[in-house]
């Protein structure tokens with residue numbers, strides 16, 4: 001063990017590698033230092049100061065996400081001073097906008113009551129779409145913070161709801177910058193940035209246009225990165241979320257051959273949201289507009305669920321056996337009369353790679369033609 005690369009965290013010694021931060025060493029060793037603005041894969045900014053820790057010899061608390069571990073450093077992660085500072089920062093964040101969830105109206109005399117009631121959505125009207133899935137709310141519950149000392153800021157900007165995918169609610173934005181980093185550093189789309197104007201500060205596109213009128217490609221990376229209810233998928237916003245009703249199903253995106261790993265968030269047998277699976281290739285949490293938002297066809301009322309056979313110009317429902325027999329008879333007839341190259345097969349971008357593989361095997365092996373393609377449009 002290289003004794004020069006040792007740091008002490010809450011009384012235990014740990015080794016670290018060059019360029020590791022206090023937060024990285026702590027997380028690697030199972031310490032739960034809370035963070036809000038920290039975005040994995042992006043340059044840490046230390047903006048929210050939720051991850052502050054005490055470092056022996058330092059006058060001020062330091063942001064663990066942006067402070068490098070150094071030999072002999074002695075760190076304390078949850079002292080009274082640290083907790084007091086985190087609570088003030090959480091309170092300021094809650095006061096910075098319209099955070100009307102439970103954290104503001106609970107009696108804090110009993111810690112247990114506070115935490116139990118805080119997870120009871122039925123108690124609260126007009127749930128924020130991030131309710132139960134909000135880092136700020138979790139922090140407020142963990143540190144028993146409610147909005148008592150600071151008056152909530154006035155709502156300065158209206159909700160932006162003029163695109164098919166993303167709702168921007170500036171009143172819930174805590175200016176953590178994760179969306180900016182997600183857009184610029186992770187996806188490298190460079191669409192949004194800070195417009196720092198004191199209390200009027202805002203995350204903007206070039207010229208402060210709506211996302212619809214900007215260069216946004218609606219990859220949704222900013223939505224996935226937003227720790228609060230400031231950026232939410234439109235479906236989520238319209239339907240509202242309650243933690244008890246939502247399940248996550250891991251699957252592989254079927255839109256193209258990359259094989260991105262994603263979670264389908266399912267409520268009452270409907271997909272309400274899609275998020276990328278972090279830490280797993282090939283996409284490491286990133287998705288494109290199709291993988292992220294292209295799921296409304298699943299429950300679309302116009303979706304075909306039964307085979308249809310056209311007779312005398314009219315479509316009628318049929319069983320699979322009947323429909324397959326019609327197709328088989330017609331294929332055999334065409335192949336016998338004019339040869340297999342008179343038949344072409346159009347497969348689909350909305351089925352799995354395996355199904356597309358079977359389609360080409362069927363086209364080449366059974367029908368006997370190479371005329372197979374697929375339609376890749378949304």
Ligand code: SF4
Pocket residue numbers: 098099100101102128129130131132134135136137172228229230
């Ligand atoms: S964004 Fe989070 S803290 Fe704010 S109202 Fe919604 S759930 Fe509460």
Ligand code: SF4
Pocket residue numbers: 182183187189190191192211215216217218219220221222223
């Ligand atoms: S959806 Fe993608 S491109 Fe558009 S602002 Fe968000 S991260 Fe940037």
Ligand code: SF4
Pocket residue numbers: 172173174175176177178179180203222225226227228230231
């Ligand atoms: S929109 Fe969300 S991610 Fe972006 S700065 Fe505001 S709170 Fe942070």
